[in-house]
Amino acid sequence: MNKTKSFFLSAIILGTLNLFGQNYNGHPWHDSTQSIPGKIQCEFYDEGGQGIAYHDSDIANNGSGKLNPDDGTYYNTFRKNEGVDISYTKSNEIDNNPYNIVLPEMNQLYVGWTEPDEWINYTIDIKKEGTYQLSLMYTANADGKISLSLDGKDLTGPILIRSTYSFAENIAWRQWHHWNKAENIANIKLPAGKHILKLCTVDNGNMNYDYLEFKLSK
Ligand SMILES: [Ca+2]
Ligand SMILES: [Ca+2]
Ligand SMILES: [Ca+2]
Numbered sequence: 128m129n130k131t132k133s134f135f136l137s138a139i140i141l142g143t144l145n146l147f148g149q150n151y152n153g154h155p156w157h158d159s160t161q162s163i164p165g166k167i168q169c170e171f172y173d174e175g176g177q178g179i180a181y182h183d184s185d186i187a188n189n190g191s192g193k194l195n196p197d198d199g200t201y202y203n204t205f206r207k208n209e210g211v212d213i214s215y216t217k218s219n220e221i222d223n224n225p226y227n228i229v230l231p232e233m234n235q236l237y238v239g240w241t242e243p244d245e246w247i248n249y250t251i252d253i254k255k256e257g258t259y260q261l262s263l264m265y266t267a268n269a270d271g272k273i274s275l276s277l278d279g280k281d282l283t284g285p286i287l288i289r290s291t292y293s294f295a296e297n298i299a300w301r302q303w304h305h306w307n308k309a310e311n312i313a314n315i316k317l318p319a320g321k322h323i324l325k326l327c328t329v330d331n332g333n334m335n336y337d338y339l340e341f342k343l344s345k
Contacts, residue, residue, distance in 0.1 A: 151323055153180040155250040162252040163317065164259065164343045169326065169336040170205065170213050170236040172247040181247045183210035189240045190214035205236055211247060212240035216337075221304055226293040228307035231264065235337050239303070241271075242332035249324045253317050260344045261313040264337035266291050268302050272330035275315070275339075277322050283313045285329045303335060314344065 153175030161167050173180035187193060192207035195214060202215045216222035216235045223233065238247065261275070261283075269292055272285040291305035328334065 160252045163341040167339040169238040184242045226305045231306040237335045237337040239335040241328045246327040251324045256319040259341040260311045262310045262340040266335040268333035271334045274327045276325045
């Protein structure tokens with residue numbers, strides 16, 4: 128084994144990836160790095176816990192094991208011992224309701240119970256350097272803002288995420304279940320290779336994030 132190989136093997140064993148001088152102790156969920164172009168599923172954030180892979184305002188997962196009681200199923204127990212709050216889209220007019228702007232697929236895991244200053248990291252593999260158009264599958268109880276950074280450097284500044292609140296809705300809790308896909312909300316230049324993408328909730332919270340989508344535009 129040459130020196131380079133040996134270094135990378137050591138880094139993997141220690142669970143540490145040195146990216147641009149930053150020591151990062153998180154690692155891809157289930158050793159499965161998500162790639163760009165494509166969708167980054169928000170629930171497949173990195174392993175490593177609070178302060179490393181994510182910052183969440185409370186240690187409970189308010190979805191898995193709580194709103195969705197622990198019945199042993201994949202969806203109800205998904206990462207239930209972690210602080211990031213996760214639920215999934217459900218039928219019976221919960222998420223397939225008349226007030227969707229874009230109909231979501233059912234049984235899609237998403238990050239919910241978002242609050243300002245929360246953030247989540249993703250180890251990503253960017254297959255091709257270029258400019259990407261960003262889209263987000265989401266719900267928002269009111270106008271909110273998110274931002275993205277790469278390896279600790281801001282990529283986007285605050286991005287406005289339009290409210291999906293409906294005055295016609297007569298079920299209060301369903302204001303958190305009106306889905307939309309915000310298309311082309313940012314143009315982002317990305318380098319190739321492995322990087323750490325950070326999704327920050329900047330303003331308002333009360334948004335649910337299903338996935339980010341990156342399409343190569345040039
Ligand atoms: Ca939480
Ligand atoms: Ca939260
Ligand atoms: Ca998802």
